[in-house]
Amino acid sequence: MVVVMTPRAPVVVILVLMAVIGGLQAAEICNMTEDGLMACKPSVTTEKPVYPSPECCKAVSGADMKCLCSYKESLVLPSLGIDPGLALGLPVKCNLPAPPC
Secondary structure, three states, X not given: OOOOOOOOHHHHHHHHHHHHHHHHHOOOEOOEOHHHHHHHHHHHEOXXXXXXOHHXXXXXXXOOHHHHHOOOOOOHHHHOOEOXXXXXXXXXXXXXXXXOO
């Protein structure tokens, strides 16, 4: 099967990604609130990640680490520009125990 990209195809992909991102922002993930997720996003993006902020570390301290491990092999996170390895490395950078995965 050959997929032909029409000029509208990139627009559809962008709209789908925006919907996914919007859905993630509106929900809690692994006991991290939207504010906590947004505080950590600069530290887990694939391009030029920064050291986690105190707000990010506070959010990570209340996170469900087992739940975070379930995203280790996720295809969703990389599609959003999030590196799962960087995400799982946040606890150690925040002087917290490493996740159990």
